[in-house]
Amino acid sequence: MxxxxxxxxxxxxxxxxxxxxxxxxxxxxxxxxxxxxxxxxxxxxxxxxxxxxxxxxxxxxxxxxxxxxxxxxxxxxxxxxxxxxxxxxxxxxxxxxxxxxxxxxxxxxxxxxxxxxxxxxQPQESLLQIGNTRINKKSYEVTIADRTILLPLKEFELLYFLMANPMRVFTRDHLIQQVWGFDYDGDVRTVDVHIKRLRERLLPYTDDFQIKTVRGVGYSLEAKRE
CATH class of the missing domain: 3.40.50.2300 (Response regulator)
Known part of the structure; x- marks a missing residue:
């Protein structure tokens, strides 16, 4: 029950x-x-x-x-x-x-x-990892090799959701529902702002994955191919 x-x-x-x-x-x-x-x-x-x-x-x-x-x-x-x-x-x-x-x-x-x-x-485990990048939902920390990064809450939740569902394309509306909730009445372009900030924060430290723009649809997190 x-x-x-x-x-x-x-x-x-x-x-x-x-x-x-x-x-x-x-x-x-x-x-x-x-x-x-x-x-x-x-x-x-x-x-x-x-x-x-x-x-x-x-x-x-x-x-x-x-x-x-x-x-x-x-x-x-x-x-x-x-x-x-x-x-x-x-x-x-x-x-x-x-x-x-x-x-x-x-x-x-x-x-x-x-x-x-x-x-x-969603996956039950609190720890996700792609390459050397680990994200811990219990501590809300992102660890890249030996460096720990603390992200703002919504950026963290957006990254966690994308890492939990790699290689899948999500529309802005879908990401809004998953991260901000069904009652969010702001501009869906807030997703673009958060994606841009995530890229800027993570790019200097890791190439384990990329958050790619799928033109006319939304975004997808793609892991680096070995």
Whole structure:
């Protein structure tokens, strides 16, 4: 059975989500604040977390960062605000998706299903390697030979996804969904900016792979042929 953690200080929201997710066959665990949520995660493995932004003791942004640091599970942030600054802060904290209150429980359910499918397709190992280049999802470090590089969060997640799926071509929209989440409403050209920065950061240190532009389609990571 799939375990879902719901974190919200509003008991009505907790009950509403619990009822709908239980009807979908999920096992639901509830917490009223971030501290309680971390205690649950220490005792009970969960497959996904739905986290409210505004909570006492530890807000949703901080909790998301802690979940991302300790566990490899998707996170959906809930918020009563629809400001672009709040969305930006959420994605910088590491959330996979973003839902603004009030929302339809049915929409939350299909977003959960989409994220679970996405994570199921990704490799379970936290360490990927191509040539002398290693990327560690637990420590968020990229190591090239004996040099360690720390990348901004979205650049790291973009590189990790491409390295996990070498020789495959992805559209900008697909990369946006995988790295920024389904609710991202910025310009898809942000992918171009992040790819450009990745190339600039990595080019001086490795030729183990190239992130190639596939004209009219998107991008592909191609490993160096021996």
């Amino acid at each position: 799939t375990n879902i953690l719901i974190v919200d200080d509003d008991i009505h929201i907790l009950n509403l989500i619990r009822i709908h997710l239980s009807e979908q066959g999920y096992q639901v665990f509830q917490a009223k604040d971030g501290m309680a949520a971390l205690e649950i995660l220490q005792k009970q493995p969960c497959d996904l977390a739905v986290v409210d932004v505004m909570m006492p003791f530890m807000d949703g942004f901080t909790l998301t960062k802690e979940i991302r640091r300790r566990y490899s599970i998707p996170v959906i942030l809930l918020t009563a605000k629809n400001q672009i600054e709040d969305k930006e802060q959420g994605f910088e904290a590491g959330t996979d998706d973003y839902l603004v209150k009030p929302f339809e429980p049915k929409e939350l359910c299909f977003r959960i299903k989409a994220l679970l499918r996405r994570y199921d397709k």
